[in-house]
Amino acid sequence: MTRNLICICCPRGCQLEVTLQDGQVTDVKGFSCKRGKDYAVSEVTAPVRMVTTTVRTEEGVSVPVKTAQPIPKDKIFACMEEIKAVRLHLPVQMGDVILENAAGTGIPVIAARSLGE
Amino acid sequence: MREFDLAVIGGGPAGMAAALAAKESGLERIVIFERDSVMGGILNQCIHNGFGLHTFQEELTGPEYAERYFRKVQEAGIPYETGTMVLDITPDRQITVISRERGVETVQAASVILAMGCRERPRGTLGIAGFRPQGIYTAGTAQRLLNIDGVLPGKEAVILGSGDIGLIMARRMTLEGAHVSAVFELMPYCNGLNRNVVQCLEDYNIPLHLSHTVVEIHGKDKLEGVTVAAVENGKPVPGSEEYFPCDILLLSCGLIPENELSRGCGIGINPLTNGPVVDDRLETNIEGVFACGNVLHIHDLVDYVSAEAAQAGRSAAAFVQGQRGDGGETHQIIPGDGVRYTVPCSFHRNSREDTHLRFRVRSIYRDATILISCGDQVIAKRKAPVLLPSEMQDITLKYPLLEQADADIIVRIEGVTA
Numbered sequence A: 001m002t003r004n005l006i007c008i009c010c011p012r013g014c015q016l017e018v019t020l021q022d023g024q025v026t027d028v029k030g031f032s033c034k035r036g037k038d039y040a041v042s043e044v045t046a047p048v049r050m051v052t053t054t055v056r057t058e059e060g061v062s063v064p065v066k067t068a069q070p071i072p073k074d075k076i077f078a079c080m081e082e083i084k085a086v087r088l089h090l091p092v093q094m095g096d097v098i099l100e101n102a103a104g105t106g107i108p109v110i111a112a113r114s115l116g117e
Numbered sequence B: 001m002r003e004f005d006l007a008v009i010g011g012g013p014a015g016m017a018a019a020l021a022a023k024e025s026g027l028e029r030i031v032i033f034e035r036d037s038v039m040g041g042i043l044n045q046c047i048h049n050g051f052g053l054h055t056f057q058e059e060l061t062g063p064e065y066a067e068r069y070f071r072k073v074q075e076a077g078i079p080y081e082t083g084t085m086v087l088d089i090t091p092d093r094q095i096t097v098i099s100r101e102r103g104v105e106t107v108q109a110a111s112v113i114l115a116m117g118c119r120e121r122p123r124g125t126l127g128i129a130g131f132r133p134q135g136i137y138t139a140g141t142a143q144r145l146l147n148i149d150g151v152l153p154g155k156e157a158v159i160l161g162s163g164d165i166g167l168i169m170a171r172r173m174t175l176e177g178a179h180v181s182a183v184f185e186l187m188p189y190c191n192g193l194n195r196n197v198v199q200c201l202e203d204y205n206i207p208l209h210l211s212h213t214v215v216e217i218h219g220k221d222k223l224e225g226v227t228v229a230a231v232e233n234g235k236p237v238p239g240s241e242e243y244f245p246c247d248i249l250l251l252s253c254g255l256i257p258e259n260e261l262s263r264g265c266g267i268g269i270n271p272l273t274n275g276p277v278v279d280d281r282l283e284t285n286i287e288g289v290f291a292c293g294n295v296l297h298i299h300d301l302v303d304y305v306s307a308e309a310a311q312a313g314r315s316a317a318a319f320v321q322g323q324r325g326d327g328g329e330t331h332q333i334i335p336g337d338g339v340r341y342t343v344p345c346s347f348h349r350n351s352r353e354d355t356h357l358r359f360r361v362r363s364i365y366r367d368a369t370i371l372i373s374c375g376d377q378v379i380a381k382r383k384a385p386v387l388l389p390s391e392m393q394d395i396t397l398k399y400p401l402l403e404q405a406d407a408d409i410i411v412r413i414e415g416v417t418a
């Protein structure tokens, strides 16, 4: 079985063709760099995405946040719910951990902007 | 009157990169004028990731990319004045600004870099019938409301236009609990990046309908819904109409460089880009006034903006320091078959620098060849499996190549249009 994908790892958007046999990736074509090959394997076995959103601080200012790494796709909405429940005060530094373990993935959510110094 | 070697108009990614490059090239008296209360420009509200792969070799969000540049500006000790709006630029580079602190003030600059960015195409330019109810926003306005002000501006959304901001907002609104019924695009191709179609629409099962547009807006005070129709040969197809209830319509129908100040200064505007006509030094027809970033032409990647802006900064420094030669003869760079525009529009034969030729194609091409010719000779050639109108092309013309170019250069595409 082959699956056609578009690589989302950079704006070039290479068209990838992944060959699968019994659920195992046997071949990847079309990538222009290693990131694309890795993406193809991950996308057909355990797809992941970055989550970016904002947290409203007690002071009423919105702070952009992101998962430090991509998390499993099916955990995105659970991660959003947990981020919504976070209570946060200014000041915030870029890189501050906002949530230790997003939706049980072991991946933290971090601030993407310094605000309120 | 305050005097500067360089005044940069706009503190977004273009303005910051331009100022930094000028400083590195030895200019001392630099100022950045920024209208907003903070530096960073539009990046502050672009909270999604995908920025910086070229510049920082890692994938950052917009605010992170902005903050990294802002720190460099601070470390370099480059003065910036926020809350300061430029009202006027004269051809002899006197700049009138207004701010709370200083009131109205005129300063003299030895050189000016235009880095004002762009605006979104508003509803008024789209020609959609119906009343003007509350609930119609440009995608960027909704993005600001949601990401900066923390307000979700609607619960049931339709998106018109497949620009990247619209696609990004489709995902963003969905994550915040709104329902996005579909994205409609007038053209037969998507205007946003493929990666955004995948990760913003397909991931959330949001359909993208090409060759479709909104033909009617319903609701008088408050938006109630839109009627959408298929489009053929620029006309709605009778019988194809479909009604979508919605309380928010997002418009992502293109960006327009913001050049009121440039026009006021007498700068020639290229009707193909809506940005200034510039040469290979990114200098406009007004000596000592340069342009870069989205005010010059619309970019799809901030990394390209930073690179272009750095070149403008170096050019401005060379001009002020009297270090640039006369550059020799100039020739035009002309968009040929399949090419919508080029930046720059002309080049100096002896500029002693490589020239980045940036352009966009008119339609989708497969198995294409980009051909750059001078007279009847092809001087550069590049093959591409696919060329998309939504992707800016960037080809570096090596300096020795241009030194030999004794006539206008034409850029054209050969290939199969899809």
Ligand code: SF4
Pocket: A007, A008, A009, A010, A011, A012, A013, A014, A030, A031, A032, A033, A034, A035, A036, A037
């Ligand atoms: S394969 Fe590499 S070059 Fe191609 S889209 Fe993916 S990351 Fe970009």
